[in-house]
Structures are given as structure tokens and as C-alpha cells.
Amino acid sequence: MKEIFERSGGSELLLQGNEAIARGALESGVRFCAGYPGNPSSEIIETLAEAAKEIPVYAEWSINEKVALEAAAAASFAGLRAIVSMKQNGVNVVSDFLTNLSLSGTGGGLVLVTCDDPGGISSTNEEDARLFAKLADVPLLEPSTPQEALEMTKWAFELSEQIKNIVILRSVSRLSHTRANTLIGDLPDYGGGAFFDTKSPFHTFPVLTKHLERHKKLDSAMILSERSAFNRYDGPDWPELLVIASGSCWNYVTEAVELLDLSSKVGVLKLGMTWPLPCNLLRKHLARAGRILFAEELDAFVEESVKALTADLGSEVGIKNFYGRGSGHIPICGELSPGLILGVLGDLFSKVWKAEIFREKIRTFIPQPVPPREFGFCAGCPHRGSFYAIKAALAWDGRNGFVSGDIGCYSMGIWPTGFNQVKSVHAMGSGVGLASGYGKLGQFGFDQPVITVCGDSTFFHAAIPALINARFNDSDILLLILDNSATAMTGFQPHPGTGSNAMGHKVEPVDIESVCRSLGVYVEVGDPYDLNVTACAIYRLMGMAGPRVLILRRKCALVQGRQGGFPYTMMVAREKCLGEECGCGRYCTKIFRCPGLIWDAAEKKALIDEVICVGCGICSEACPRGAIVRMEKRKD
Amino acid sequence: MAIGEERYQSELITRVIEKGICVNCGACVGLCPYFAYFDGRVAVMDRCGAGTGRCLQVCPRAAYTQIMREEAKGLEGRDLSLGFYSQVLTARAKDKYLHEEAQYGGVVTALVCLGLEKGLFKGAVLTDRGGELSPGGALAVTPFAVKSCAGSRYSASGSLSILNKAIKDENDGIAVVGLPCQMEALERMQRSVPDGGDRASKVAIRIGLFCTWALDYRKLRDFLYKNGVKGIVRKYDIPPPPAEKFVVLTEEGQKEFPLGEIRVFVQKGCYLCRDMTAEWADISVGTMEGTAGWNTVLVRTERGKDFLDDAFKEGILEKGNLPDENLKHLIVASRNKRERGKKAESDMLRDSE
Ligand SMILES: Cc1cc2nc3c(=O)[nH]c(=O)nc-3n(C[C@H](O)[C@H](O)[C@H](O)COP(=O)(O)OP(=O)(O)OC[C@H]3O[C@@H](n4cnc5c(N)ncnc54)[C@H](O)[C@@H]3O)c2cc1C
Ligand code: SF4
Ligand code: SF4
Numbered sequence A: 001m002k003e004i005f006e007r008s009g010g011s012e013l014l015l016q017g018n019e020a021i022a023r024g025a026l027e028s029g030v031r032f033c034a035g036y037p038g039n040p041s042s043e044i045i046e047t048l049a050e051a052a053k054e055i056p057v058y059a060e061w062s063i064n065e066k067v068a069l070e071a072a073a074a075a076s077f078a079g080l081r082a083i084v085s086m087k088q089n090g091v092n093v094v095s096d097f098l099t100n101l102s103l104s105g106t107g108g109g110l111v112l113v114t115c116d117d118p119g120g121i122s123s124t125n126e127e128d129a130r131l132f133a134k135l136a137d138v139p140l141l142e143p144s145t146p147q148e149a150l151e152m153t154k155w156a157f158e159l160s161e162q163i164k165n166i167v168i169l170r171s172v173s174r175l176s177h178t179r180a181n182t183l184i185g186d187l188p189d190y191g192g193g194a195f196f197d198t199k200s201p202f203h204t205f206p207v208l209t210k211h212l213e214r215h216k217k218l219d220s221a222m223i224l225s226e227r228s229a230f231n232r233y234d235g236p237d238w239p240e241l242l243v244i245a246s247g248s249c250w251n252y253v254t255e256a257v258e259l260l261d262l263s264s265k266v267g268v269l270k271l272g273m274t275w276p277l278p279c280n281l282l283r284k285h286l287a288r289a290g291r292i293l294f295a296e297e298l299d300a301f302v303e304e305s306v307k308a309l310t311a312d313l314g315s316e317v318g319i320k321n322f323y324g325r326g327s328g329h330i331p332i333c334g335e336l337s338p339g340l341i342l343g344v345l346g347d348l349f350s351k352v353w354k355a356e357i358f359r360e361k362i363r364t365f366i367p368q369p370v371p372p373r374e375f376g377f378c379a380g381c382p383h384r385g386s387f388y389a390i391k392a393a394l395a396w397d398g399r400n401g402f403v404s405g406d407i408g409c410y411s412m413g414i415w416p417t418g419f420n421q422v423k424s425v426h427a428m429g430s431g432v433g434l435a436s437g438y439g440k441l442g443q444f445g446f447d448q449p450v451i452t453v454c455g456d457s458t459f460f461h462a463a464i465p466a467l468i469n470a471r472f473n474d475s476d477i478l479l480l481i482l483d484n485s486a487t488a489m490t491g492f493q494p495h496p497g498t499g500s501n502a503m504g505h506k507v508e509p510v511d512i513e514s515v516c517r518s519l520g521v522y523v524e525v526g527d528p529y530d531l532n533v534t535a536c537a538i539y540r541l542m543g544m545a546g547p548r549v550l551i552l553r554r555k556c557a558l559v560q561g562r563q564g565g566f567p568y569t570m571m572v573a574r575e576k577c578l579g580e581e582c583g584c585g586r587y588c589t590k591i592f593r594c595p596g597l598i599w600d601a602a603e604k605k606a607l608i609d610e611v612i613c614v615g616c617g618i619c620s621e622a623c624p625r626g627a628i629v630r631m632e633k634r635k636d
Numbered sequence B: 001m002a003i004g005e006e007r008y009q010s011e012l013i014t015r016v017i018e019k020g021i022c023v024n025c026g027a028c029v030g031l032c033p034y035f036a037y038f039d040g041r042v043a044v045m046d047r048c049g050a051g052t053g054r055c056l057q058v059c060p061r062a063a064y065t066q067i068m069r070e071e072a073k074g075l076e077g078r079d080l081s082l083g084f085y086s087q088v089l090t091a092r093a094k095d096k097y098l099h100e101e102a103q104y105g106g107v108v109t110a111l112v113c114l115g116l117e118k119g120l121f122k123g124a125v126l127t128d129r130g131g132e133l134s135p136g137g138a139l140a141v142t143p144f145a146v147k148s149c150a151g152s153r154y155s156a157s158g159s160l161s162i163l164n165k166a167i168k169d170e171n172d173g174i175a176v177v178g179l180p181c182q183m184e185a186l187e188r189m190q191r192s193v194p195d196g197g198d199r200a201s202k203v204a205i206r207i208g209l210f211c212t213w214a215l216d217y218r219k220l221r222d223f224l225y226k227n228g229v230k231g232i233v234r235k236y237d238i239p240p241p242p243a244e245k246f247v248v249l250t251e252e253g254q255k256e257f258p259l260g261e262i263r264v265f266v267q268k269g270c271y272l273c274r275d276m277t278a279e280w281a282d283i284s285v286g287t288m289e290g291t292a293g294w295n296t297v298l299v300r301t302e303r304g305k306d307f308l309d310d311a312f313k314e315g316i317l318e319k320g321n322l323p324d325e326n327l328k329h330l331i332v333a334s335r336n337k338r339e340r341g342k343k344a345e346s347d348m349l350r351d352s353e
């Protein structure tokens, strides 16, 4: 969408929340943009990187979130506006720098965007990254709509420069990926260069002084917040119930109040800045309602702060009935929804709210629900080959070995698509760190072989230190780098190994193999499509001691699909196919499970789904009868 | 379901694999993708989940029931420690090369070469010498290949997986050289449903080897490696009692280990075995104790007899007589193995109750 980079404003665009944040940053005159991909945040840097091709802005995919923030902070120290974006896990990664940075303070406006994923729809965890704002004593903004996302981003930059500290903007999946008509403003003129004033350095000393200063900055933010239009109240002067809402939940509350016809009884206080809280505004509204409901995602962040404030205010506001996570009215985990808020409000006002009616309404829009599907690797995915080989090697070995997994598409190795080989998954790079620990357990009688896997992007992000640790401490670790030349899980963002950067410039790729070799680690390279050869290589490497790396290199099937496709047209030779009989037992559809293979229940034979099958050909090696046949594709 | 009726993989896994009594004969391997033989051991690759199948039926360790030869019926009163046989003799190959390369008299290698040359069969399932990985099965189709498999590897080689593969590849007329458990597996295959008879008809001749036990290859390799044997082993030997030695010959020379240190690597499943002389073979071949370079041979079937007679007629083997003393000794050893196996089996069944 080229219009996002339109210089003059005034028009309405159908923008996704993330695009609105990017536009807001551009309208603020942002010059430096950095991030690490991760759902639901990735489109922010993707959009800004596109913009950077036309506007004097710099954008990069950094090696990890911490480096992203550090790079962006450099721009801020040199007086430029800068933005970093990441998903909730990324905030954990930046946290060490963040809590120091918020002591040193910043120069040019610096905004950290975290896109949290309530429900863990595309994450390994469910986490409320807002807590880091409290931890680092920095302001926290929570937009509810794409329009607000755009405007709050602009406010965030101003605020950051007013208080000379970083500001966190928090989105959630629903906002990041919702599209709405959004009125855009003008882009600024770009002037002014970068300059680091050596007379005002950025550091954290003396620590106590800086800590005190940080709190003072927070106080000024609070004063600004009291007057901000982003904190807003709608409803009767003396509501029967006050709902304190923030982020996407505000939309659900508004919808529920309307559907239940409660606007004369329920007041909604929408908080745009949820840390620090606008105390005076809250004092006023707390005094006017006896019952208070909290609508926020995920933790009881606002809820607990408001409860603490109510206690501080004491008789001034009186005793309250609070409804939220503490009372059990709001579930302690998972995404909230309009239906859920309707249920809670219905209960509180004894209004019968029939979820069924709502669902019925949805059904009329979507008559054919999508059938449930299990997680699975794509047709042609090299990870299927890798895990098939791992499975074979571990079964041959027979000592109850397992895979210490990491973050990427291959995390799905915990499921049948990866033959259930992966037995632990945590954070980026953690699989390798764990393996480095398992590799020292031999002295305690541990003799189960452990294979750790990580992707190419994950390798750069956080696996290298763990590998060096293994090398340094002479740990018996076998790392399989599943190098598919892509950050596939998050949408094919470039990384140091791919040969180009976020702005599309060609760069000399960082060679994973030489990185490992330079560490003094034994390295081999294999092809995950070569099932048996790879399995034998893994088995052989399992028998060796010390740190070893096997790079399994094959392009992600989706990348290969775009870059020339696959060599074969596949066919099941029906006369050879054994189907359910002894000797096969539907091996291809039951065990191998490539979605390109289907079962013809009438004929009791396997079939190729010609739409799904890409023609990688590896299933022909798995079929015990050689019934799955490869035919060279005709080159027309 | 009574023992002997179930046929599926999960039963085989609980009864044999998980109990650790698999003897790695390879009979269940190569029928389907769910089992594999690799580097000395049989592995369960995936769970098949089917309610019927052939693997359980062919396994010599799964059924705790003894099978019996037609010919032996009615002879129950007689001493059948050596199984049913029609003739016992001693023999050795005339080929001088085999005196060097073969285990003892080279009868097995000479017979297989002859069979191939005369077209009695087109291929023979043997056991190779291994390399980086353990010895394993090999389908030899030339005398040269047969000779390169001469000698005994005292670990199980899963070579019946190669037979299964050969049958799958539509080969016909295959000789099988194997251990007593493998001969039993062939017999169970013959009796299995739905296609055992058909599959067994592809086997032209069964040549059985005498066997007291077989070792777990991976444990043996680790042991040898720790004791300085790093290259490929050219020959193993267990000289007859009272030597109590395990001899290993490599390019670097010969090493000897006390047999007691090696016996700990015997496969657990071998302790259940009651058959020392391969009673399900057509011809069984072992050492001739006390006379180096000769084999003891038991002829058990008509086709075994014809084959052996032919070999003498062709002049590739020399014939000798087994002294009574040796036969008595063999019978005692055989009977002892039967008793030990019977006891181990009842101990195991009692323990698992
Ligand atoms: C594990 C094992 C235990 C044995 N125990 C005894 C015993 O206790 N008493 C006794 O008298 N004889 C025993 N033998 C048999 C003996 O070692 C000779 O194999 C036999 O006497 C034939 O001698 P040969 O000179 O004709 O052999 P060769 O002509 O050298 O032929 C030997 C044949 O055995 C095959 N072979 C080698 N290793 C194996 C294996 N692991 N599994 C299946 N086939 C194999 C080869 O493919 C080759 O064809 C044992 C053999 C093995 C493999
Ligand atoms: S195509 Fe091959 S693996 Fe699939 S059911 Fe048929 S024989 Fe089995
Ligand atoms: S003993 Fe033979 S048939 Fe039985 S499980 Fe082991 S390899 Fe398979």
C-alpha cells in the first residue's frame, strides 16, 4: 500500500493497526526504525522498511530485540526520533537494556512498541509485557483502534521528548491486525542531522540520582496524562457500574453496553495511558461509582494499580466492589472478547445474555465453519525431512533420546507433523542452552542422546552464545541448524544469512558454517530432503563427543515455491499401494503426514492432492512399496 | 485372545522389544516401515496400530510355544536334543582359500558358492563384516560376494530383514544362512498368515549355524574400542572349551580377551533360547571340537541331503566321521542349552506375572 507513504494527509486509508502505528511514526518524523520479527508485530517494521525506500528514513531487522533497541537508542542519543517494535517475548530480551536506558534517559523521541499476543495464538507464551513499563518506570500507552494507534504513536514521540525518556506503546493481536478507516496526517519535512552532544552523556550514574529523576519524569508524564484526551469518560455522571477499559477491550465494552442497552447505567472510563495512572481523573470517577469492572488484557495491571490507589484514597472515595480478575469475573488468562464482556455485564445486571444468539448471528455470516485442522508443516517443508531423519536416528539409537526444541516453525516438532520428537520448547535460543546443560549430565549417569534444533534466524538471535558456552565448557551437544534461508514463521523477513536486509539492499550473507567453524565446533552440512543419508549422519554425529553442528540446508518450501518451484509431479501407483494392509498400514497418511498426501477411503489407496502437493518428492523415499512415484515436471 | 492368536505390532513390542528379549534376528524387519535393523539392533520406528499383521507371527521370541517338526512326531521318546536329523558327519571345504578365510572348515561358504554356481538358487542371505556400523545382512549373488562374507561375527546381524527385502523385490530362489533363531523364524514365517507359505517358498535352502549365544554388537564394539581395537575386525574366534578365550584378529594383529569379560554382552533374549544346532534348518553346521579346520554337519531334510550329496559329488567338500565322543558331547551341550532356555523362560513368565 504505497498510499501509506503519501506525504500529504487528509485522506482516509483502510489501515491495519500495525500500519497505523508505522504511519504515526512517519508523521512524527521518525528517522530510525528497528525490530525483530514476531507475530503480531512484524508489519510495523515491514511497512517502515518499505517507506525507507522512498523517504529519508532508515529501517532494519536487527539480530534480536535487545540489539534493535540499542541501535534505536543510538539514534535517540544523537537527537533523532526512533522506534523499535517487537512481540511480547522481545520485551523480555530488551529488558536488561531497557531498565538501564530508562535511567540514563533519552534524547530524540524513542518509542518501544510491543504487540502482545493474548491467547498465545502465535506464541510460545502468553505474557503481559505492560509490566515492564512499571518495572522500568516509563509511560505506557494503549491504543484501542487503528486511528488511535496512529495518533498515540505521535503522542508517544512528543511525550518521550517532553520527559526525556523512552515510552512504551502496547498493542495486542486484535488491534495490530484489525483494519479500519484511518485519517492520516501530513508527513513532516526532513531536516536536521544526527549529533551526539558529548557534553550531555547518557549513563546511569549516580544510580540513586538517576532513579529519583526517573520517578520525577514519571510524575510529569502523569500530569500530562491528566489533561490528555486519550483518557476519556463516557456515561452517566453517577453510573451504577464504572468500567475501566483499555486497549482492544474498550471496543468490546462499548459494543456490549450498547447491545445490552446499559448506557444509562454503565459508565466507561477509557484509559489511553495505563502507566502511570491519571490519579486525579480516577479519583473523580472512583468517587462516583460503587461498582467497578476492569476490562483489560492480560494481567490485572490496571486493576491492581486502581485497587492500590483506592486504598490510598481511603474514605475520600469509599468502599468499592471490584469486578475483574481478583473477583473471578474476568478469566485470568486468554483473550477477552465481546461475547465474554457481554456475559459479565449481563450477569452484573441480571440481564439474560444468550451467547447462542450471538453465535447464531455469526453462523449466518459464516455458514460453513472451517474444519478443525492440526498444526502441520507445509507440503514440501524441509523440516518434515529433518524431523523424519531425527526420528529415525533416535529410534535406531534406542536410548530414549529426544529433541530440545527452539522457536520457529520447527517448534511444531512437538506435534505429529514433527513426529512428536521435540520434548521441550521455551524461548529463542533456549533449546541450545538446555542442550549445553544436558551435555554435561553424563557425569550423573545421563545417557539419553539429546539433539537440539534451531533455525537460521534463531541461530543468529540467541543460539550463538549457548553454542559458545557448549564449546567453552566442552559440553556434548549436537546442534542441528535447520537452515531454510528464511525467518519463515513470521513472514520471510531477511536475516544475516539471507543476503539482503530490511530495506532490500544486497549484503554479503553471514555464513553460519564459518561462524560455527570459527568457534572450533565440528561442522557438517546435509540436505534434509535426503532422508536416509541425513538420518545416518545424525546417528553418526550422535556417537561423537563435544560440540557438533549439522547444518540441514534447504529453502523453506514457500520460498522455493516463489523461486522456481519444485522438480516433480507426484503420483501414487495404485497397483503398488498397499493401503491399510500389513506392510504399510497407510504409512504416508498416518505417519509421514505431508498434507499433499490424502487417503481415498473408497478405493482404500493413497492419493496425491495435486493442489497441495508441491512436488518435493521426499515421500517417495518414505513409502515402503515405492508406490509414490516422482515424475520430472515438464518444462514448458 | 489366547497366546498365538494375536498378530499385531504392539503385542510384539510389549512381549519382546520392551522386555529386552529381542535377539535381533531381523524376521520382523523389512516387512513394513515400522521396524528397522540398524547398527546391530532392531528398532521400532513407528507405531503401526494395526490389529493384524505378520511381525508377531514370525518372531521367534514372541510365542512362548514350541513348534515341532512333522518328522519328529511320534519320536518324542527319543533324545531330540539336536532336533530331528537324518545324518551327522564332519566335512571341510577343499578350497585352500577357505581354510584361511572361513570360520572353521568353510563348509557353509563352499556350499553357498556351489549353489550359486549351479543355479540352485540365485542369491544367498548372508552376514557381512560390517564397517563403521555393525555387521548386517547381505544378499550375495556371486561367489566373490559369498567369500567376502565368510567367517562368524558373534553378534546378531538382523539378516532376515534382507530376506524380507529380497522377497519384496520379487526375488525367488534364495538361500538363507543363519542362526538357530533365524531358522525358527523362517519356520514360523512358513506357518504364518496370510502369505507365509508363499513367502517361504522363495527360500531354496536353509543353512543353519550352531549357536550358544550371540552378543550385543554395540556393547562389544564399545568394549573393543576401549581396549584398543579400533579398526575393522577381520575375524573373531571362540576356541572350544576349556580355552575360555575370545580372539579378535585385526589388521594390527591378534588380541585375546577372557571370555568372561565378553559374556556380559550376550543378548538377554539368547538366554531363553533352547536350540543350539538350528533344528529348523535343512543343514546345520558347527565346529568340530578338537579338530581344527573341520565342521560338524547335521542333515535334517531331504532337500538338505540332496544338496550336500551334490556337494560331495562335485568334489568341493571332503567328508569325515564324527567320533561318538564328539556326538555325545554335542548332545549334552545341546540338552543343557534346552534346559537353561526352558528354565529362563519359566523364570521370566513367573516374574512378569
Ligand atoms: C553368533 C554365532 C555363534 C556361534 N556359536 C557356535 C557354537 O557355540 N558352536 C559351534 O559349533 N558353532 C557356533 N557358531 C558357528 C560357527 O562359528 C561357524 O559359523 C560354523 O561352524 C560354520 O563354519 P564355516 O567354516 O562353514 O563358516 P564360513 O564358511 O566362514 O561361513 C560362515 C557363515 O556364517 C555367516 N554368519 C557370520 N556371522 C553371522 C551372524 N552373526 N549371524 C548369521 N550368520 C552369520 C556368514 O554369512 C557366513 O556365510 C556360531 C556362529 C555365530 C555367528
Ligand atoms: S502410497 Fe505407499 S505409504 Fe502410502 S499407503 Fe500406499 S503403500 Fe503405503
Ligand atoms: S527376535 Fe527377531 S522377530 Fe522378534 S522382535 Fe527381535 S528381530 Fe523381531
Ligand code: SF4
Pocket: B023, B156, B179, B180, B181, B182, B211, B212, B213, B214, B267, B269, B270, B271, B273, B274, B275
Ligand atoms: S542363542 Fe539362540 S537366540 Fe541367541 S543368537 Fe543364538 S540362536 Fe539366536
